[in-house]
Amino acid sequence: MTGYYVLSKTEDEQFVFTLYASHFEIALVSDPFRTKALALDEIEALQTHGTNAANYQRGTSGPGDPYFLIEDAEGDVIACSELHACNATMERAIQRVIKSASSKTIKDLTGSS
Numbered sequence: 373m374t375g376y377y378v379l380s381k382t383e384d385e386q387f388v389f390t391l392y393a394s395h396f397e398i399a400l401v402s403d404p405f406r407t408k409a410l411a412l413d414e415i416e417a418l419q420t421h422g423t424n425a426a427n428y429q430r431g432t433s434g435p436g437d438p439y440f441l442i443e444d445a446e447g448d449v450i451a452c453s454e455l456h457a458c459n460a461t462m463e464r465a466i467q468r469v470i471k472s473a474s475s476k477t478i479k480d481l482t483g484s485s
Contacts, residue, residue, distance in 0.1 A: 375399065375472025377415055379408070380481045387411035387482060391418070391475075393468040400451060400469050408482060415478060417450040418442065422473025428466050438462040442469070 378390045386404035389411055393399040400418075405411040421427045421444045429441045437455035440462060444450050451469075456462040
């Protein structure tokens with residue numbers, strides 16, 4: 373099974389998406405967006421830029437936990453990962469996103485247009 377996106381609403385009526393990799397693994401969870409259109413724009417940006425390994429910037433938090441950012445062609449951040457326990461888990465997460473980001477499948481659970 374290839375990856376897919378699930379678009380949903382938060383309790384305060386904002387929109388979030390989750391990118392699932394094969395075997396139903398969560399590859400990435402977005403921050404909340406005020407509108408559905410903004411969330412869909414971010415999915416489109418991830419579909420376009422998330423498959424290119426050169427768009428991934430690695431970093432380390434103050435306490436030393438690794439994370440990554442995904443940037444578009446202009447260097448604007450389109451997604452930020454969670455903090456990972458070690459570099460190896462971060463690198464596996466990056467590979468899951470790269471393999472799944474291009475998916476055109478969006479499961480819309482928002483019930484709105």
